[in-house]
Structure formats: structure tokens, C-alpha cells
Amino acid sequence: MSTWVPVLAACVAAYLLKLAGHLVPARWLEGPRVRRVTGLLPVALLAALVVVQTVVADQRLVLDARAAGLAVAAVALLLRAPFVVVVVLAALTAALLRHAGWAA
């Protein structure tokens, strides 16, 4: 299957979701349980993505330079650093550790 199919499907789905928010009457999503689930959905997905992106490589759990970068990012977030600073510090940390040969 060409990669274009999922690329375009993801684009269409993303747009329809955005549009639905503008067109759907707000009361459709007003039940307290539905609100809680939809509010927590990004939390679960992002937490899982952090894990997968940090400690998974080739379907194995590994600790490498990414984990060090993430630790630095967490400290930066605790110190209320702006978004882009957090991201750049994480990248720099991983890049320097790899350059020095201290981490894979």
C-alpha cells in the first residue's frame, strides 16, 4: 500500500474532527462521563507517546540518549521554561551525549 493512502486519510480525518467541533451542537458532548473521557484522552495518548518515543527502539525497551534528553526536558518544564526551549534542550542533550559517545 502506498504511504499516500494513510497520509491523506489522516489529513481528512484530522480536518473532519476539527470541523465537527465547529458544527456539532455543544450539548452533544455534555454528559459528565463523556466530558471526562474526552478530557483525559489526550493525557493517555501523550503519556503513551512519551514512553514509546523515549524508551522503545525496534520493539524493545532501551535506555539511551533520548531518556537523558527527556529528563532534561522535565527539569526545564519544572522550571517553567517555554515550549521551544524545552524541546531544544532535549535535542541538545541527546546530540551531545551521542557526539561524546556516552550514550547510544
Added chain:
Amino acid sequence: MRRVSEGGDDAPARTARRAVTRQAVSVGLATSAYGVSFGALSVASGLDVWQTCVLSLLLFSGGSQFAFAGIVGAGGSGVAAVATSSLLGVRNGLYGLQVARLLHAHGPRVLLAAHLTIDESTAVAVGQREPSAQRRGFWLTGALVLLGWNLTTLLGAVLGDALGDPRTYGFDAAAAAAFLALLWPRLRSREAAATGVAAAVVAALLSPVTPPGVPVLVAALAAVAVGWWGRRTGAGPVGDEPEGTA
């Protein structure tokens, strides 16, 4: 004296307008800077420059784009990539509910507003008090991020092709840090923290034994479990705090 009183009426509006413009510009610049890492990471995941640019132009939601590229790069199926990216996109729909109330847009403008409904534009818009500043914040931030994000995506994709392994530059760690930075402000309630921990554990346990993409999808069930059966502590923000970026 008349001028002074006129000035007095306009001054708060002018100040608010300047403030929202400043915010929109700084958010636009910050997000754009980070588009480079998406572009580079995306081509390293096996997507070509065109596909990378189409994602930034048409999908236009950083978190979903990184997730999509990450799953494709890890060898996950197209279905898993689309599903994860779309689940992450659900929050844009929730932002849309809020933003629609501020914008009162009609006709074709709704179609454009929908496309620009992302973390950044929503955060700047709802952060303003004046209705006119809210609308300005939404449109200006959305337009600046759309422009900057796409230009830097192209830059990153082309550079990424030329520079080789993005791990050398820590772009993989940048993606992880971006997810963490998006997650951070959402962790205030105990319910949210419990959901995050549960999802992280599920993802770590499943990653060695399931195809790429599946752990993230199964981890989403943590939100359903905590939200549906959890204690009724009220913390159910329908995108009440869209303060992430990208």
C-alpha cells in the same frame, strides 16, 4: 480634552490588541522553530518530502503529525498511524466547540477556522478577555503558525534528507520532549495523573509484544477507564485548558 477621553476609551483596546499580537507572534515563532524537527524526523521515518509537507499543510496538528511519522518510522501499519493521529486530533474537535462560540464565523470562514483550530490558536484566543482580541488572537496565531510551520517543515525535510540520521542532532529526543511538554499542563488533576501513569505503563508493557502503534491505541483505554468509571471529581475539561503547543 476630547482627544484625551477618546484616547482613554481606545487605550485598553489598543493595549489588548498589542498584547495579543505579541503573543501570536511569539507563539508562531516558537512553533515554527519546532517544525524543523518534524520535517527532519518525518523524512527519516521514510515519508518523502512531499508527504511530509502535505501532512503539515493539510493535517496541520503537530502532535498528530509526530505520532503519525513515529508509527510509520517504527514499522507500524498505516491503520495504526491513522488511528493514533486521529485520536490525538479529537482534542482539536473539542477546541472547535469553544472557538466556534468566540468567532461567530459563517460560511466559508467556518471551513478556514476549522483548519486553523489547533492548540496554539485556541490557547491564545481563550487567553484574551475582549471578544475582539479573542478573534484576533485566533486568526493571527492560526495564520502565523500555518505559515511558519509549513515553511520550517519544508526546511527540515530538505535539510533532513541532506544531513542524514536525525538522531545525530537529537531530533528523536526533541519529539519525545514535545509530547512531554504537551502533556505537562494537563497533569494538574489527580485523575489526569493517574490516567497518564496507567497509559505509560500499558505502553511500556505492550511495546515489546505488539506491533508498533498498537501500544498507544490500547493505552488510550486508560482514559476511558478512568473517565468512565473513575470517581466523580469533576475534572472533565472539554478542552478547558488548551495550553499546549503544536
